[in-house]
Amino acid sequence: MKDAAQLNENEKTWERLVVTYTVLERAREIELGQAGVSLPQAEVLHFLKTAKEPLTPSKLARFMHREPHTASGLLDRMEKQGLVKKTKDLKRKNMVRVTLTKKGEEAFKRQVNVRTVRDITSCLSSKELVTLNELLDKLYSKGIGLLREMQPYPYGTTPE
Amino acid sequence: MKDAAQLNENEKTWERLVVTYTVLERAREIELGQAGVSLPQAEVLHFLKTAKEPLTPSKLARFMHREPHTASGLLDRMEKQGLVKKTKDLKRKNMVRVTLTKKGEEAFKRQVNVRTVRDITSCLSSKELVTLNELLDKLYSKGIGLLREMQPYPYGTTPE
Numbered sequence A, B: 001m002k003d004a005a006q007l008n009e010n011e012k013t014w015e016r017l018v019v020t021y022t023v024l025e026r027a028r029e030i031e032l033g034q035a036g037v038s039l040p041q042a043e044v045l046h047f048l049k050t051a052k053e054p055l056t057p058s059k060l061a062r063f064m065h066r067e068p069h070t071a072s073g074l075l076d077r078m079e080k081q082g083l084v085k086k087t088k089d090l091k092r093k094n095m096v097r098v099t100l101t102k103k104g105e106e107a108f109k110r111q112v113n114v115r116t117v118r119d120i121t122s123c124l125s126s127k128e129l130v131t132l133n134e135l136l137d138k139l140y141s142k143g144i145g146l147l148r149e150m151q152p153y154p155y156g157t158t159p160e
Helices: A009-034 A039-050 A057-064 A068-080 A102-113 A126-150 B009-034 B039-050 B057-064 B068-080 B102-113 B126-150
Strands: A084-088 A096-100 B084-088 B096-100
Touching: A009 A039, A009 B009, A009 B126, A039 A057, A039 A068, A039 A096, A039 A102, A057 A068, A057 A096, A068 A084, A096 A102, A126 B009, A126 B126, B009 B039, B039 B057, B039 B068, B039 B096, B039 B102, B057 B068, B057 B096, B068 B084, B096 B102
Parallel strands: none
Antiparallel strands: A084 A096, B084 B096
16 A cells, blocks of 8 residues: 555645745745734735725735635734724725725835845746746646635625 | 835746745645645644654744744644644653654545645646756755844754
8 A cells, every 4th residue: 555655746846835935934924024014914015005906805805815804803903003094985885995004105115125035036047937937827827726616606705 | 216016026926926825725725624634734744744753842843944832832732632642752851752643643644635736736747847846946945045044043042
């Protein structure tokens, strides 16, 4: 019988991906800590800053691929810290918009300025960078496909 | 002035890496949930199963690149669930060994058998798989180097 701990080539690459990402994430976490921002907070700041449309808590949760209650708790804490503001939409009262406050803008700038880990791929050649992007795009498409199969209606939502 | 939200090529790849990994991690989380195991638990089971030496809680924390108190809380919960056992070393009384219980072995097997996400790279050609491994190895080395610079003595440990 095949030993359960024996991995095939794909599984070995999966372990390698997990270990590599864990190391990079830990380094990014330390770097962000120096700017007084946590990893999930940095993600929220990034989405709020770069979004082309007004964001609601549930839209943010979808962008972040997190469950709504996780995103909502995160936003509550960030609002208490004065980084974001939640306002009711004037036209649709049940719609909440999330925006960056001045303090949030400043935190975003601090976060953008700690960039050693975000620049990690500068250790690759430009050709390698292109290849990495292509490979990531393939894995992303495949991953999104799997996620849709696993959760056709994510987080209990159903089509209207 | 350059817009703070404007990203260079390396930063774009970093965002791509984060988004891709988040999607894959979420899919793995759902898949593991079907086997009744959480992501960090799966990691512990994997290390305990594949380690070539007896593992202590602090060694596990290092392997997982987590802070000792995070790993320790995780192990406490896993012990309560009967997945792992902590025993004092007979020779060095202050040394704790972590081992898999029978229930932990079973959970490991269940986890190994949900493999759609772990096999995600089967969407790549064998040449692409080799390239991905090489790129991940480069990023890993660079990441470990950064981590050592940031934390020469991780988690408050100092050299003896």
